[in-house]
Amino acid sequence: MRFLPVSLTTILVELADLDETLALFASLEADPVIGIEEMVPAARTLMIRFRPEKISAETLAGEIAGRDLSAKIPPSDKLVDIPVTYDGEDLPDVAELTGLSVEEVIRRHTESLFTVAFCGFAPGFGYLVGGDPKLHVPRRKSPRTRIPAGSVALAGAFSGVYPQNSPGGWQLIGSTPLKMWDINRDPGALFQPGYRVRFIDMAKEKTVIPVEAAKAEPEPIPENAPQIRVLAAPMPPVFQDLGRFGQTGQGVSASGALDRSSFNAANRIVGNPFNTPALEVTLGGFSFEVTCRAVIGLAGAPCPISIRDVSGRMTEAQAYQPVSLEAGDVVTLGHPARGMRSYLAVRGGFAVKPVLGSAATDTLAVVGPEPVTAGTVLALQGDRRGLTAVSIDELPAFDLPAAKEEVVLDVVLGPRADWFTEKGLATLTAQSFQVTPQSSRVGIRLSGEIAIERKDSAELPSEGTATGAIQVPHSGQPVLFLADHPLTGGYPVIGAVAEHHLDLAGQIPIHATIRFRPLKAFAEIAPHQK
Secondary structure (H helix, E strand, O other), rough: OOEOOOOOOEEEEEEOHHHHHHHHHHHHHHHHOOOOEEEEEEEEEEEEEOOOOOOOOHHHHHHHOOOOOOOOOOOOEEEEEEEEEEOOOOOOHHHHHHOOHHHHOOOOOOOOOOEEEEEOOOOEEEEEEEOOOOOOOOOOOOOEEEOOOOEEEEEEEEEEEEOEEEEEEEEEEEEOOOEEOOOOOOEEEOOOOOOOEEEEEOOOOOOOOOOOOOOOOOOOOOOOEEEEEEEOOOOOOOOEEEOOOHHHHHHOOOOOOOOOHHHHHHHHHHHOOOOOOOEEEEEEOOEEEEEOOOOEEEOOOOOOEEEEEOOEEEEEEEEOOOOEOOOOOOEEEEOOOOOOOEEEEEEEOEEOOOOOOOOOOOOOOOOOOOOOOEEEEEEEEOOOOOOOOOOOOOOOOOOOOOOOOOEEEEEEEOOHHHEEEEHHHHHHHHEEEOOOOOOOOOEEEEEEOOOEOOOOOOOOOEEEEEOEEEOOOOOOOOEOOOOOOEEEEEOOEEEOHHHHHHHHHHHOOOOEEEEEEOOOOOOOOOOOOO
16 A cells, blocks of 8 residues: 555545455445545545544554455445447547457447446546456547536546536547436436446347436425525526535535635624525625515625615625615625635525535536526525624635735645656746636636646546645646545646645636645655554
């Protein structure tokens, strides 16, 4: 085993192969180590998030080092048939790479019996093993920005099915009409670890496609219920809380507010209980009307707040202060001069239903409440239990950056810092990277004058990724993962933003620049034996 740093609260255990990875995962589930919060198994690694106040990285590594990895995980008796139309864009390329005909590629794929080794990348995305070794092909050199839902694909020793429209670098060989991920199904993921999977060629065998159940319509909000009517939402806000945990087995990552300190402050301003869902508003412009008396609070990026009452009188309000409203008031948030994201809380909270135990909206995985658009009516909670006094002394946790300013972020080097040359590591820390307009809640796409140099172009088997990870694709231009990042990734991570700077990272606007400051040199974690 190798123990590699990911961040201040996460390590990566590198093992010999998938069997050892799954054996260690099963061992830690059966006999847990105090302090482990979450685990993400992958091709030959196990990513472990832990609580450093309960256990150190070195002690955790020592607890793991002596585990028995000889046990085999018994396969499930569940068999899933996937009907496929073999019409993928990359099917001719796969045939060329393997030296087989297209027909032979299809035959070998349909005659293989696969097993779901683990889930990751996106909800419902299962990494399937057990296919014909002749079908092992590398990822595409340049990933696509959009792959349609239902695409059947190959990469390395794995086969898989994309559950929704998403970017990706796997080789596409076909498509299926089956819905791989459905939040209204239990479980939501059609593939679960251990399931066996068989692909059926729809051109040769008749298959029956199950009819999907109609999506339940939300209950209408009574006219006289306390509510907010959204008038303008140029960049639709999303509901957020502190995140969705415990769902990595289905490929669902935590998501959650990008600036947790501002989210918590917004709730304190209005006296809400801890972790009450709030709206994350990007770059202001949001406008709404209240139908009842209400108290709101805004924290994060300091949007100007203007209020027009029923008589047409205009008043101004401030962020980080409770704002009382009367029925008929129209609130408009201006555009912040600094930062990116503001958090709007209302006293008592919004009446929003949690999805998989959280109200966080994951924009990549499409899990959680819908984004809030103009014309949406948002019900407010009628139950006011658990409220405390409003807070009038809240302040921002840090100075928010503006466009064209430089932001310095502390980073932990690893887990794949040794995949880069000395020049590449120096490039990461010696130059500033500009935040490009392609950035989102998934990640900040960066552009540097000098690309980060790798030692070679070797393929990295998919492994877990953490919020704050700095992933470097073949272009050498890094991507800084934010809360809606994929659960696993296939490009090397050179470092990760330290947890104490993640909120700041979530507030960096487009055209600002980032300079990375390593906390220390990269080194493997030495296990500490008791």
